[in-house]
Amino acid sequence: MMTELTSNRDIERLIQLDFLRATEVAALNVMKWVGKGNKELPMKRLATPFAGCSTS
Incomplete structure (x- = not known):
């Protein structure tokens, strides 16, 4: 039996x-x-995989 803690x-x-x-x-x-030379594009690309990782 699996405990709640496990x-x-x-x-x-x-x-x-x-x-x-x-x-x-x-x-x-x-x-x-x-x-x-484009610092905005990497930041947009960085956020994409995290779009589905919401803690709310």
């Missing part, structure tokens, strides 16, 4: 892994734009 840890771990994946995707999306 269940909460599993959920937290899944959330952490989702955040890690979104961070990785964001970094890969921005990499080709960094250093090209």
Whole structure:
């Protein structure tokens, strides 16, 4: 039988892994734009993978 504490840890771990994946995707999306002289475009590309990661 799974305890509530274990269940909460599993959920937290899944959330952490989702955040890690979104961070990785964001970094890969921005990499080709960094250093090209347009600082607004990388910031827009950086925010895209995090659009679905709302804590509210």
